[in-house]
Amino acid sequence: MRHYSGQRRMLLAVDCIIFGFDGKDIKLLLIQRGLKPEQNKWSLMGGFLQPDETLDESANRILKQLTGIEGVYMEQLHAFSNINRDPIERTVSVAYFALIDIHQYETQLNDEYHAEWFLLNKKTRLIFDHEDMVRLAQKQLRYKAALHPILFELLPEKFTIPQLQDLYEGVYDAMFDKRNFTRKLMSTGLLIKMKGKDKSSSKKGAYYYKLDKKKYRIKQASFLNFVSKAEKFL
Amino acid sequence: MRHYSGQRRMLLAVDCIIFGFDGKDIKLLLIQRGLKPEQNKWSLMGGFLQPDETLDESANRILKQLTGIEGVYMEQLHAFSNINRDPIERTVSVAYFALIDIHQYETQLNDEYHAEWFLLNKKTRLIFDHEDMVRLAQKQLRYKAALHPILFELLPEKFTIPQLQDLYEGVYDAMFDKRNFTRKLMSTGLLIKMKGKDKSSSKKGAYYYKLDKKKYRIKQASFLNFVSKAEKFL
Numbered sequence: 001m002r003h004y005s006g007q008r009r010m011l012l013a014v015d016c017i018i019f020g021f022d023g024k025d026i027k028l029l030l031i032q033r034g035l036k037p038e039q040n041k042w043s044l045m046g047g048f049l050q051p052d053e054t055l056d057e058s059a060n061r062i063l064k065q066l067t068g069i070e071g072v073y074m075e076q077l078h079a080f081s082n083i084n085r086d087p088i089e090r091t092v093s094v095a096y097f098a099l100i101d102i103h104q105y106e107t108q109l110n111d112e113y114h115a116e117w118f119l120l121n122k123k124t125r126l127i128f129d130h131e132d133m134v135r136l137a138q139k140q141l142r143y144k145a146a147l148h149p150i151l152f153e154l155l156p157e158k159f160t161i162p163q164l165q166d167l168y169e170g171v172y173d174a175m176f177d178k179r180n181f182t183r184k185l186m187s188t189g190l191l192i193k194m195k196g197k198d199k200s201s202s203k204k205g206a207y208y209y210k211l212d213k214k215k216y217r218i219k220q221a222s223f224l225n226f227v228s229k230a231e232k233f234l
Numbered sequence: 235m236r237h238y239s240g241q242r243r244m245l246l247a248v249d250c251i252i253f254g255f256d257g258k259d260i261k262l263l264l265i266q267r268g269l270k271p272e273q274n275k276w277s278l279m280g281g282f283l284q285p286d287e288t289l290d291e292s293a294n295r296i297l298k299q300l301t302g303i304e305g306v307y308m309e310q311l312h313a314f315s316n317i318n319r320d321p322i323e324r325t326v327s328v329a330y331f332a333l334i335d336i337h338q339y340e341t342q343l344n345d346e347y348h349a350e351w352f353l354l355n356k357k358t359r360l361i362f363d364h365e366d367m368v369r370l371a372q373k374q375l376r377y378k379a380a381l382h383p384i385l386f387e388l389l390p391e392k393f394t395i396p397q398l399q400d401l402y403e404g405v406y407d408a409m410f411d412k413r414n415f416t417r418k419l420m421s422t423g424l425l426i427k428m429k430g431k432d433k434s435s436s437k438k439g440a441y442y443y444k445l446d447k448k449k450y451r452i453k454q455a456s457f458l459n460f461v462s463k464a465e466k467f468l
Contacts, residue, residue, distance in 0.1 A: 007282045009243035055315040081289040
């Protein structure tokens with residue numbers, strides 16, 4: 001085996017940021033760190049990159065080992081490299097993130113694991129630079145959700161406008177004007193009004209909608225407005 | 235000094251993708267690799283992360299050492315981790331990219347260095363996975379340029395619409411309809427028409443424009459259309 005000489009090798013870690021929506025709130029999945037330092041403090045799901053795996057594979061393995069969750073598409077976010085980010089030894093960490101429907105993974109995420117969902121907008125103190133990682137993932141999620149209808153996939157088959165608004169308000173940690181929000185939603189042409197109404201939250205009730213999946217598939221990439229059909233170049 | 239035990243340390247590299255515009259074409263800066271394997275083959279500017287630097291610092295050091303160029307804002311793109319991407323030994327590489335005005339860096343990029351500009355759209359064979367890196371950077375550039383007026387910064391103080399169109403066509407490697415392109419440009423409200431005309435490329439001439447810098451500063455982030463004023467959350 002040949003090697004590059006005179007170069008220092010370092011530890012590479014992977015940390016997973018999993019956002020979840022439970023129909024009402026946006027949450028963040030955390031575990032208690034299993035090793036020193038900061039043992040038992042709240043942490044993202046992290047581990048070291050192994051010689052026989054890529055970063056993507058590593059992220060999936062770590063998430064499964066620590067939470068039981070598998071089959072989630074995680075996106076690579078950013079490599080964090082502050083020199084003293086890990087007090088034990090120099091470790092560069094590549095953060096991954098995903099947004100999932102909490103109910104869909106309930107059976108995977110069982111009591112065997114000690115992972116817990118925390119309200120995202122009620123900040124929890126995390127180890128190392130994990131709060132920076134979460135902040136960047138949140139920024140990226142907001143950017144994507146403003147351009148692409150990605151949040152629609154987190155809702156059940158039938159949903160109401162107030163439910164969708166709760167979701168957007170959770171992601172942006174802000175209140176949106178109801179009329180404007182509804183108007184913009186309708187202008188996307190992605191929603192199909194159904195006959196029934198949800199009467200659980202108000203007397204008047206809220207109509208159920210479903211996603212126009214055909215249009216959704218077409219519109220997913222076509223948010224671009226300056227360069228026409230720019231999505232075909234992506 | 236404490237260490238994590240039982241973990242394999244690896245090499246971490248940084249590779250820099252520098253796109254440039256010379257007023258006519260989009261180009262890619264390359265060097266001939268200085269060490270084995272693939273010695274003398276065309277390569278991105280790369281090197282190993284050192285113990286005393288962050289990835290951002292490393293990217294800037296490497297670019298300066300290999301090309302003389304400094305003071306360029308490079309954005310972190312992606313960490314590439316295929317197991318055999320470097321045939322000598324496992325090396326994970328973090329790619330950075332930037333788009334610069336070639337003329338602005340002409341004096342820095344002198345003959346002392348052996349860096350050369352290549353036409354981006356005339357693919358050059360590169361070492362390792364560097365072609366994948368360039369492809370991803372190009373995709374990212376197209377995404378950003380479709381949403382934000384970032385390309386306007388590459389033009390001289392006074393420019394014509396055909397010049398701007400050349401730039402967009404270079405980035406997207408496509409031809410745009412002249413009338414549509416002009417209409418979209420004008421609708422941004424970012425251009426101020428000047429009195430003089432450039433008569434060098436046609437008899438009729440093309441009006442000079444300049445960027446409305448105040449509007450540009452405001453509009454830079456406000457591309458978002460679904461969530462109103464979403465940029466304030468980014």
